[in-house]
Amino acid sequence: MQWGETYRDKFPLLPNQGAGYHFPEDYKLGFWDPSKTKWKSREWESFRDPHKLTYRSYHEVQSEREASLEAVIVAARAERALDYLDPQWVEVLRMFFAPMRFAEWGVSMAHQYVGRFAISGLITNCALLQWFDELRHTQRIAEWSRDLDAAHGGFGDYRKQWLEASMFQPLREFIERVCVVKDWGEIVVATNLVLEPLLQPVFLTALSDLGNAHRDSVLPHLSYSFRLDEVRHWDWARALAEMLHRESSDNAEMTAGWVEAWWPLGERAVAEFGAVFTAAGRSDLFEHAYGAAAHETRDALEAIGVSAAAAPAAGSAAPS
Numbered sequence: 001m002q003w004g005e006t007y008r009d010k011f012p013l014l015p016n017q018g019a020g021y022h023f024p025e026d027y028k029l030g031f032w033d034p035s036k037t038k039w040k041s042r043e044w045e046s047f048r049d050p051h052k053l054t055y056r057s058y059h060e061v062q063s064e065r066e067a068s069l070e071a072v073i074v075a076a077r078a079e080r081a082l083d084y085l086d087p088q089w090v091e092v093l094r095m096f097f098a099p100m101r102f103a104e105w106g107v108s109m110a111h112q113y114v115g116r117f118a119i120s121g122l123i124t125n126c127a128l129l130q131w132f133d134e135l136r137h138t139q140r141i142a143e144w145s146r147d148l149d150a151a152h153g154g155f156g157d158y159r160k161q162w163l164e165a166s167m168f169q170p171l172r173e174f175i176e177r178v179c180v181v182k183d184w185g186e187i188v189v190a191t192n193l194v195l196e197p198l199l200q201p202v203f204l205t206a207l208s209d210l211g212n213a214h215r216d217s218v219l220p221h222l223s224y225s226f227r228l229d230e231v232r233h234w235d236w237a238r239a240l241a242e243m244l245h246r247e248s249s250d251n252a253e254m255t256a257g258w259v260e261a262w263w264p265l266g267e268r269a270v271a272e273f274g275a276v277f278t279a280a281g282r283s284d285l286f287e288h289a290y291g292a293a294a295h296e297t298r299d300a301l302e303a304i305g306v307s308a309a310a311a312p313a314a315g316s317a318a319p320s
Contacts, residue, residue, distance in 0.1 A: 036117040037185035038254050039244050044120040047243055050235045058129050062136070065225055072221045073144070081217045082151035088280060089214035090152045096276045097219075098145040098158035099168055100203060101138045106175035107191050108134030114184045126236040127188075133229040140222060167276070171199075171269035174262075189258040192237030194266045197297040198290075200230045202270055206289035210282055234300070242304040252305045259306055267294070 034040070053061075076082070108131045115127035149155035162168050178190045208223035244251040270290060277286035301307075 034119065036119070037183050039185040039251050041119075041244055041247055041251070043243075043247065045122065047120055047122050047240055049122065049126050050239045051232050053129060053232075054125070055129075058132075062132075065228070066136075069140070069221060069225050072218060073147075076218045077147065082147060085152070085216060086214040089211070089216060090148070092210065092214075092276055092280050093148060093219075094154050095161075095167075095279065096207070096273065097141065098148075098155050099162040099165070101141040101145070101158065102162045103171055103175055103199075104134045104137040104141065106179055107196070108138065110175075110178050110181075110187045110191055113179075113181075114187050117184045123240060126240075130192075130229075130233050130236075133233070137226050137229070140226075144218065144222065167272040170265065170272055174265050174269045177265070178262075185254070186258050188237050188240065189255055190262040190266075192233050193241065193255075193301065194259060194262045194297070195269070196230055197234055197300065198266050198270045198293050200227065201289045201293040201296075202273055202286065204230070206277065206285045209285055209289075210277065210280055213282070238300060238304055241306075245305040255304075256306045259301060 111127045111131045111134065115124045115131060118124045118127055145155050145158065162172060174190075174195060178187055178195075181187050181190065204223040204227045208220045211219035211223075241251075241255050245255065270293075274283060274286045274290070277283050
């Protein structure tokens with residue numbers, strides 16, 4: 001539990017009146033305080049997760065989902081489903097699928113920071129459950145990539161692809177930039193209100209559609225399971241931003257500024273993956289998914305009081 005600004009001065013017997021009472025003065029990471037974000041609130045503890053998850057209920061939901069997913073993977077292995085994959089589809093997976101573990105891992109790292117410094121245990125809970133989700137995605141991508149490599153080879157260069165392949169560089173830049181941001185609110189906006197709503201419909205839904213077309217019996221199940229998590233991430237971040245915007249127009253302006261800074265880099269990151277679908281002869285799938293994702297994300301931002309004008313076309317300056 002975070003100590004929370006709500007409780008400052010209510011327990012005066014605790015030394016230093018706040019969260020730092022059990023940390024030494026020279027503690028390198030520091031501890032939460034209102035300066036950790038430019039969002040401002042007097043009611044941090046009024047935030048509620050739209051999905052009402054506690055650790056126990058989260059564990060129950062994810063255990064059931066993982067058991068179902070594991071059953072699909074075990075059956076695919078037993079029936080040698082990988083042996084029947086279209087070689088063109090295997091090449092698409094080599095290009096795109098395996099390196100995406102780094103994107104998932106990067107978002108998990110960013111949300112460790114959010115969970116560490118968010119000024120409410122209720123916000124911390126959402127950030128940490130998201131961290132668990134991203135680790136789960138990372139593990140599943142790595143695991144299935146290993147099976148693909150055993151069956152077809154050529155999946156072992158995922159690190160080199162992430163570091164050197166041109167289509168991953170805008171996404172890598174986004175992830176690396178967001179992992180050094182020191183404002184936890186900006187991290188939530190950059191990842192949950194900009195990047196993931198733009199990226200995941202392409203990485204999950206469109207790629208799943210392409211997999212169905214190539215008789216891939218596993219990827220659609222992976223994608224569906226991951227997407228259920230991503231929807232929760234978008235929901236809790238929007239609920240938090242909406243609460244803060246109702247409290248202060250300054251918060252809405254701050255969110256709009258962050259969206260304006262991160263949107264161009266997010267657009268560029270996702271636009272690069274059109275090459276994957278072009279190589280498979282289905283650029284129409286990408287164009288539809290990407291266009292719909294951008295439109296729906298803009299609508300969602302407008303619904304929480306951030307004008308679509310705050311989401312400029314690609315080509316604007318990236319965040320510093």
